[in-house]
Amino acid sequence: MEAAAIRRQRFAVSRRLIIPNRLAFIVFASGAGILVCSIANALTRAGDAPSALLYWAGILLIVVPILYRLTSEEASPGERLALVCLLGLALYGVKLVRDAPIFTFADEFLHGYNSNQVSHYHHLFHRNPILETSRYYPGLEGATSALRTTTGLSAYAAGAIVIGAARLTAMSAMFVLFWRVSGSDRIAGIGTAIFTGNFNFLFWSAQFSYQSMAFPLLLLILLAVVEMDWGARAARGAWRALAALTIAAVVITHHITSYAVVATLLALSLLSAAARRVANPWRLAALAVVLTTIWLVVVASSTVGYITPTITNAINSTLHTATGEAPTRGLFRGGNAAATIEETPTAARAVSLLAVLLLAAGLPFGLRTVWRRYRKQPIAVLFGIAAIGFFGALALRLAPAAWESGNRASEFLFIGLAFVLGCVGLERWRPRSAVWLGRALTAAALTIILVGGAIAGWPWDSQLARAVRAHSEEGPTISSPPLAMAEWAKERDSEWNYGALTATSRMLLDPGDQKVYSDFEANLIEVIPATKILPFQKALLHEAHIRFVVIDRRAVGGDGIRGFFFTEGDSSTSGWLPRATVTKFEKVRGATRIYDSGSIVIFSLEPNPKDETLKR
Amino acid sequence: MRGHRDLRLVAALSLVCAVGSLITPLGALRVVFAVPLALILPGYAITAAAFRSRLPAWPERLPLTLGVSLACLALSSLVLNFVPGGLHGFSWALLLVLVVLLSCRAAARRRGPARHEPPALSQLKPSRATLVLGLGALTMVAAALILAQLTFDNDRVSGYTQLWIAPPKSSEDSARIGVTSEQQLTRNYRLVIEVEGARSPLVETFELGPSDTRLVTIPSSSADSPVGIEAKLYLRSDPEKVYRRVSTLLQ
Numbered sequence: 001m002e003a004a005a006i007r008r009q010r011f012a013v014s015r016r017l018i019i020p021n022r023l024a025f026i027v028f029a030s031g032a033g034i035l036v037c038s039i040a041n042a043l044t045r046a047g048d049a050p051s052a053l054l055y056w057a058g059i060l061l062i063v064v065p066i067l068y069r070l071t072s073e074e075a076s077p078g079e080r081l082a083l084v085c086l087l088g089l090a091l092y093g094v095k096l097v098r099d100a101p102i103f104t105f106a107d108e109f110l111h112g113y114n115s116n117q118v119s120h121y122h123h124l125f126h127r128n129p130i131l132e133t134s135r136y137y138p139g140l141e142g143a144t145s146a147l148r149t150t151t152g153l154s155a156y157a158a159g160a161i162v163i164g165a166a167r168l169t170a171m172s173a174m175f176v177l178f179w180r181v182s183g184s185d186r187i188a189g190i191g192t193a194i195f196t197g198n199f200n201f202l203f204w205s206a207q208f209s210y211q212s213m214a215f216p217l218l219l220l221i222l223l224a225v226v227e228m229d230w231g232a233r234a235a236r237g238a239w240r241a242l243a244a245l246t247i248a249a250v251v252i253t254h255h256i257t258s259y260a261v262v263a264t265l266l267a268l269s270l271l272s273a274a275a276r277r278v279a280n281p282w283r284l285a286a287l288a289v290v291l292t293t294i295w296l297v298v299v300a301s302s303t304v305g306y307i308t309p310t311i312t313n314a315i316n317s318t319l320h321t322a323t324g325e326a327p328t329r330g331l332f333r334g335g336n337a338a339a340t341i342e343e344t345p346t347a348a349r350a351v352s353l354l355a356v357l358l359l360a361a362g363l364p365f366g367l368r369t370v371w372r373r374y375r376k377q378p379i380a381v382l383f384g385i386a387a388i389g390f391f392g393a394l395a396l397r398l399a400p401a402a403w404e405s406g407n408r409a410s411e412f413l414f415i416g417l418a419f420v421l422g423c424v425g426l427e428r429w430r431p432r433s434a435v436w437l438g439r440a441l442t443a444a445a446l447t448i449i450l451v452g453g454a455i456a457g458w459p460w461d462s463q464l465a466r467a468v469r470a471h472s473e474e475g476p477t478i479s480s481p482p483l484a485m486a487e488w489a490k491e492r493d494s495e496w497n498y499g500a501l502t503a504t505s506r507m508l509l510d511p512g513d514q515k516v517y518s519d520f521e522a523n524l525i526e527v528i529p530a531t532k533i534l535p536f537q538k539a540l541l542h543e544a545h546i547r548f549v550v551i552d553r554r555a556v557g558g559d560g561i562r563g564f565f566f567t568e569g570d571s572s573t574s575g576w577l578p579r580a581t582v583t584k585f586e587k588v589r590g591a592t593r594i595y596d597s598g599s600i601v602i603f604s605l606e607p608n609p610k611d612e613t614l615k616r
Numbered sequence: 617m618r619g620h621r622d623l624r625l626v627a628a629l630s631l632v633c634a635v636g637s638l639i640t641p642l643g644a645l646r647v648v649f650a651v652p653l654a655l656i657l658p659g660y661a662i663t664a665a666a667f668r669s670r671l672p673a674w675p676e677r678l679p680l681t682l683g684v685s686l687a688c689l690a691l692s693s694l695v696l697n698f699v700p701g702g703l704h705g706f707s708w709a710l711l712l713v714l715v716v717l718l719s720c721r722a723a724a725r726r727r728g729p730a731r732h733e734p735p736a737l738s739q740l741k742p743s744r745a746t747l748v749l750g751l752g753a754l755t756m757v758a759a760a761l762i763l764a765q766l767t768f769d770n771d772r773v774s775g776y777t778q779l780w781i782a783p784p785k786s787s788e789d790s791a792r793i794g795v796t797s798e799q800q801l802t803r804n805y806r807l808v809i810e811v812e813g814a815r816s817p818l819v820e821t822f823e824l825g826p827s828d829t830r831l832v833t834i835p836s837s838s839a840d841s842p843v844g845i846e847a848k849l850y851l852r853s854d855p856e857k858v859y860r861r862v863s864t865l866l867q
Contacts, residue, residue: 024742024749031753031760038760047772081675093757097764122702124693142693142703143686146654146712149705150637151646161647165655165682173679213686220683227676238666242684245662249687252694470770472826477767478798481776488796492782566773596860597778597798604864 023079026065030090033061038097044464047568052345055464056451062090063196063450068443070189071427080189081175087196088171092164095206098465102156102511105207106560109506110134112208115141115155116513119148129497130505130518136300139253140213155510159208167206170216177223178419180230181380182373190442191422197355197449198414199457205411214254215411217246218261221284222415225268226379229279236279243284251291255303258295260412262288264382271378310405317401329400342461355452356394358445359417363387366420373423386416459561466565480566482552485600486512496547496607499524503563504550504600522546529558531580538588547605549585553577554599620727623664623720630657630716634709653712659685661719668726688715775799775826779807779849779860791866793832793847797824804852805859807832811866812844821852836866 036058043050066087069075075083098104103112110131117126124138140162147158174195179188195201205212224243228236251258265285272280296303320326344352367384374380390413396406426445429438454463468480479487486507489498498508498516505518519525522544527537528551541549555575556562582601585591590606629652636649659681664671672680692711696703742750778796795807802825809818809832822830834845842865849860 021743021745021749024746027753028749028756031756035756035760035763038763042763042766042768045770046768047770077675081678085678093760097760099764101765118693118703122704124697124703138693138697139690142697143654143689145693145703146689146708147647147650149703149708150650150653152643153647161651161655162686166686169679169683169686172675173683176675176679179675213690217683217687220679220687223676223679227672231672232670235667235670235672238668238670241666242663242680245691246683246687249690253690467768467770467773469767470773471767472775473769473771473800474802474826476825476827478773478775478800478826480773481798484778484796484798488778488780566770568772568774590865592781592863592865594782594862594864595778595780596862598776598860 022069023082026069026083027086029065030062030086033058033063034090034093034097036061037094041098041465045467045470047467047470050464052460052463059091059094059451059454060447062094063087064443064447066090067193067446067450068439070186070193071439071442071446073186075186075189077179077185080185081172084171084175084189084192085168087193088167089164091196091202092167092206095203096160098203099156099160100465100468102468103208104465104468104564105203105209106502106506107209108159108207109510111140111210112155112159112510113513114138115144115148115159116510118142118145119155122149127515128509129515129521130509133255133300133303133306134210136295136303137210137252137254139249140208140210142252143213144208155208163206163208163212166213166216170219173216173219173223174415174418177219177226178422180223180226181377181383181419182423186427187419187422190427190446191418193446194421194449195414195418197359197446197453198411198418199407199453200411201457202454203458210254211257214250214257217250217253218257218264218412219415221246221250221261222264222379225265225281225284228281229272229277229377229379240284243281244287247284247288248291251288251295255296255300255307256408258288258292262292267382267385268378271381275376275378277378314396314399314402314405317399318396321399321402326400328398329403344455344460348455348460351448352452352455355449355456358449358452359421360391362421362424362426362445363391363417365424365426366422369423369425370420380419383416383419386413387420389413390417462561466562468565470566480564481554481597481599482507482557482564483511485550485595485597485602486514488595489514494548497545498548498550499528499541499544499546500550501525501528501552502558502560503554504552504557506560507564508550517544517546524549528552529577529581531578531584533584533588541605547607548594549603549605551577551582551585551601551603552599553579553581553601557599620724623661623724626657626661626664627717627720630661630713633657634713638705638709653709654689655685656681657685657716658688658712658719659683661716661723662688664723665719665726668723669728771800773800775801777803777805777824777849777860779847779862781845781847781862781864790836791834791845791864793834793845793862794829795822795824795849795860796829797826799824799826801826805830806850806852806855808848808850809834810846810848834866842866 037055040050040055040058066083070080070083103109110128111134114128114134118124118141124142125135128135144155144158144162147153147161171192175188175192178191179185182188205215221243224239227239231239247261250261265281265288269280269282269285317326321328367387370380370384390410393406393410393413396402427439427442431437468483469477472478482503485504489508489512494514498514499522500508500516500518501524505516508514508516517524522540523537527533527541528549553576554567585603588605591603593601594604595602633649633653637646637653640646640649662684663677663680693703696707696711699707701707776798778798780794782792793809795805797803802823804823807820811834820832824830844863845866846863848858851859
């Protein structure tokens with residue numbers, strides 16, 4: 001009987017066990033965990049500052065039963081698949097109950113704006129003034145438009161469904177991928193659970209952003225490559241066709257993931273050639289190279305200018321830090337180090353560091369198993385290399401300008417690390433005096449890895465949502481300063497360009513729906529926080545046709561994580577930008593102050609005579 | 617497609633979902649039709665067409681169905697972008713139905729004679745306790761999501777007041793000055809508006825509750841040159857200190 005038929009038969013038997021009461025209890029616990037997390041978020045939005053323990057208790061309620069069951073011997077493959085899908089979706093639920101429910105993650109505003117543009121103009125590729133590159137990768141917004149145009153849902157609601165489907169794809173594809181490579185559904189379940197401990201899993205990878213959709217498709221491509229190698233010969237063409245379709249979708253969805261697909265397929269082709277495997281994915285690799293190159297050259301050439309400085313800065317920063325010319329980046333800062341933020345408690349730091357130690361401690365054992373059992377499989381070898389590479393990417397987190405590159409790379413490399421650590425086999429350790437010990441230790445280690453990853457991946461003080469809207473003491477609803485400003489701008493619906501920094505610029509995009517420039521455009525990143533404006537800077541604003549400049553004086557105004565929310569009553573204004581950052585514009589000829597909410601001020605500059613022809 | 621129960625079901629469902637998503641008046645209800653049409657049926661049909669009779673086991677089918685649907689949506693949006701009319705509800709529904717029907721037809725042809733395979737779901741027989749626990753979990757998730765949508769009383773957030781001035785647009789003949797309260801409690805204000813060349817400033821005193829707005833309209837100037845307007849807002853509790861200030865030039 002061929003392998004596929006054996007698998008089908010095995011699965012047919014296990015299917016009967018897919019909904020035993022044990023799984024139902026775990027589902028129930030996950031539901032309760034999401035509710036507890038939602039209550040913790042609600043209390044924070046109500047200004048009650050609940051104990052962080054409540055939130056983490058909710059997370060533990062979700063993960064502990066699932067992780068413990070995944071370590072068991074008797075769970076069927078179907079049950080394990082259901083468990084990892086449940087884990088992925090329940091943790092996605094934790095992100096959803098943190099939302100406002102409007103976008104509150106910095107990248108979501110950019111893609112929300114793109115999605116609104118698609119819905120408004122019924123075409124792709126409309127300009128995004130803040131992240132120009134994003135318009136050339138419209139896969140996510142295109143997919144979301146299918147739901148938006150047929151249902152009338154908002155970008156937030158439709159996006160939440162699309163990213164939920166992508167999350168389910170990622171979990172199921174990774175489980176089956178690890179299962180096929182290892183031949184063990186137990187290793188697959190544990191490996192997939194370990195992947196949820198990567199730093200970005202809980203929040204960053206769950207946001208409405210192009211990588212959140214492209215990354216699961218990368219996993220599907222890897223699954224197809226493995227099936228081509230190990231599955232029935234007659235099905236190879238089908239897997240190849242579906243992989244080609246998915247590669248094309250990745251190419252138009254996200255630049256970095258498409259490069260990861262190219263790199264992975266090229267590496268697999270080389271390893272397959274070295275191992276003299278019959279099913280070499282070189283055709284898929286060639287397709288990925290051709291499609292990615294064509295898209296980059298013909299459609300998205302601006303991506304080069306977008307990515308090159310990031311990589312160059314990362315390399316320079318790493319070298320400076322390594323040679324001691326520059327200080328190392330402080331860990332557990334999370335975004336704006338200048339803002340007065342609550343420090344991560346020592347216990348939380350300890351859990352996070354322990355998680356990294358556990359990952360490192362398991363690596364040699366996992367690599368030994370991979371080498372002994374799976375070294376003839378090119379993808380297992382690649383997983384081993386990626387697992388080692390993860391710790392290199394981890395070191396990049398210490399270099400200030402390399403942090404983001406390291407963080408991005410670590411998610412891709414974590415796929416390999418998850419597989420390798422899934423092979424450690426601690427759960428099979430059954431000392432006579434305590435046969436349960438191996439399982440218990442594995443479940444505990446998995447929990448620490450998951451919780452530690454969540455702590456390291458998102459600032460401690462921002463794990464819970466804050467209020468962007470609140471009922472005032474007299475009842476009516478009031479909005480946070482940047483949200484109220486964005487709503488004012490939307491109502492006014494100006495034809496002119498805005499210039500703003502982080503928090504205000506994102507909210508002017510969505511929900512403000514305004515054309516807004518930010519950061520390095522017209523040197524705004526220096527113009528806005530400065531106490532004087534120089535003639536060349538005025539000229540730059542003029543040349544960029546920026547009519548309205550938004551100055552957000554709040555300490556969190558430049559913070560892409562905390563800047564969107566209300567500040568609490570006891571927050572000090574000592575960290576605000578100096579008053580001169582605002583008054584400098586009063587000396588600019590023709591500039592008038594048209595909006596003043598205390599912390600946020602908008603100046604209208606004299607229009608550029610050419611603006612009449614450049615109106616939206 | 618005769619004899620292939622799954623393909624017939626998928627084809628029929630795609631038609632029902634397309635029509636349902638287009639004609640159902642309630643947006644939330646349309647989601648029930650649109651989600652399978654966009655995120656499940658295309659992936660299932662394309663996978664079935666690709667694999668002929670050797671369909672992969674259902675652990676593979678789960679990521680394939682969802683992942684291929686997502687890939688199909690991304691690529692289809694590119695196709696629709698170059699079709700007259702672009703990305704509309706109708707064009708999406710039509711394209712997705714076409715993809716599903718053509719894929720099902722191709723799958724039926726490639727599969728050959730139908731074989732009787734019991735549907736996988738019929739083997740799932742959850743016990744009563746399982747159903748109760750599952751429903752309980754669903755209820756809690758629904759409660760969690762509803763709770764996440766709610767706005768709460770929060771007397772700790774810092775309130776503030778907006779003062780703004782909107783110069784007249786080409787279609788308007790007056791400027792508007794607005795005061796919007798985002799304060800926790802009702803407050804008393806004094807608004808002083810100085811128009812260049814006017815003998816005395818316009819002074820208004822008023823109180824505003826949270827989220828209330830006070831609007832003052834200033835007619836356009838008949839003068840040839842622009843006229844400066846400056847508005848100052850004072851809190852009645854601190855009448856000497858300018859609380860907010862805006863200005864503009866009125867044409």
